[in-house]
Amino acid sequence: MKKKIIYIVIESVKRELNSKILFALKALKKNFRVLIGQKGALREVVKDTNAGIMVLKSFGPKNTKHIDFIKKRKFKIVSTDEELITAVDLDDKIEYRMNNENLSKLDVLLAVGETTDFPVIKKKFGNSINNILVCGNMRLELLKEKYVRLLEKESIEIKKKYGDYILFLTSFYLINKIHPKYRIDWVFERIVENNIDPDSRSIFIANEEVKMQRETLIQTLKFINNFEKKFPNKKLIISPHPTEKIDFWKKFIEIKKFKNILINTDMLSPSHALINSCDILISNNSTTILEGYFCKKKIINLLGKKERVSEVELLKKISKVARSADQLIDLIDASEKGEDIKIHNKELKEVRNFDDNFDSFDHILQTIDNLEGVQTYDSIYKNFYFNVISKLRMGKNILKKFISYKLNLNPMIKRFNKEKIGDKMKKKNFVKNLKNINSIEKTKSLKIKQIAPEVYLLDSLEN
Secondary structure, X not given: OOEEEEEEEEOOHHHHHHHHHHHHHHHHHOOEEEEEEEHHHHHHHHOOEOOOEEEEOOOOHHHHHHHHHHHHXXXXXXXXXXXXXXXOOHHHHHHHHHOOOOHHHOOEXXXXXXXXXXXXXXXXXXXXXXXXXXXXXXXXXXXXXXXXXXXXXXXXXXXXXXXXXXXXXXXXOOOOEOOOOOOOOHHHHHHHHOOOXXXXXXXXXXXXXXXXXXXXHHHHHHHHHHHHHHOOOOEEEEEOOOOEOHHXXXXXXXXXXXXXXXXXXXXXXOOHXXXXXXXXXXXXXXXXXXXXXHOOOEEEEEOOOOOOOOOOHHHHHOOEEEOOHHHHHHHHHHHHOOOOOOOOOOOOOOOHHXXXXXXXXXXXXXXXXXXXXXXXXXXXXXXXXXXHHHHHHHHHHHHHHHHHHHHOOOHHHHHHHHHHOOHHHOHHHHHHHHHHHHHHHOOOOEEEEEEEOOEEEEEEOOO
């Protein structure tokens, strides 16, 4: 049967996989075929498949070769920029991340909210973009009430392991970051590698964020030092940001010999189940606060003593703000005494899909289904010998992994590779994950076929 083909790119398995699987399942119901896979692997496959609609995560200068490659093959391109959702200064961030040669190559640009990025994008680039669709954030769609029960099984296991606990999702990725030896930090990386003016507002904001994280980390350590004394019957789980040096936290806990403070060492799994299971979520100026709000949690946003331009107003709006270790302890104490520290009924017009009645994926699929010039095909394959090519790619991938193992790659590179791809793209794990999400989505007659390493063809035989 002839169908249009959607190609869904996965860059970071930890952050994107589950929401992109949900998007894929919804696309099957709309009579699309879907190819979903890791970015580099999917690009290899595209050489031998029919043209369709490519859904990207971002379109910055590093993506130019990839975008030109697929444009030459008559693909339509749909892209978002997920980094914008908690931008401190939207004008500055949009200019930095969007003002490049790839913007005009997009067929649809996905915006988050009517009152956040959309008006800025429209004002700056309205004449350069074919279609701007306000649809919210794709990752947050999976945290709506309908889908939260997907977390129940994992949440039960977490509760068995930890009991009741407070969760601290740290976000010190600028001052405790794993990075190559040639880099100092993110501020100087932007000046040198991204050619940003040292006197620009971008660098001013970046410096302010570094200062804020340093202040907040000091208050965090003071809080942890006093936690067991103040709350002897509570557990604290510290879960570092994926790009942080986890050994910093391990060493701190080891030196202090804490009994009820534990480190979450699983840096490769999404934090949604941990958030769903906790009594209180603590973070610092992080998108995880938004995830906690979707999960209807009590949230404390620990910030530096001095208010700075680098603080995200949206996150302050949906959380209780603490500006010191003492204020943080007071808020937890208030919750322990039965006082409600949860923020109630705040409308998030900044994020379009906060409304349970608005389905982000349905709106995206309706828009891209109406794109002109998208062909339908009986098969994804251009050539009859594609299966032979697929088997060769599988063998090549096994050989590459063997060589990498023998060469004993840099531990930092290994960790980033795991965070980007990980075991969850292996067929057994991918299929298990997909079927779990489909237990709620209920796409019928589902067909799953691995056609290359980290690339899967999904189809629904009902359509």
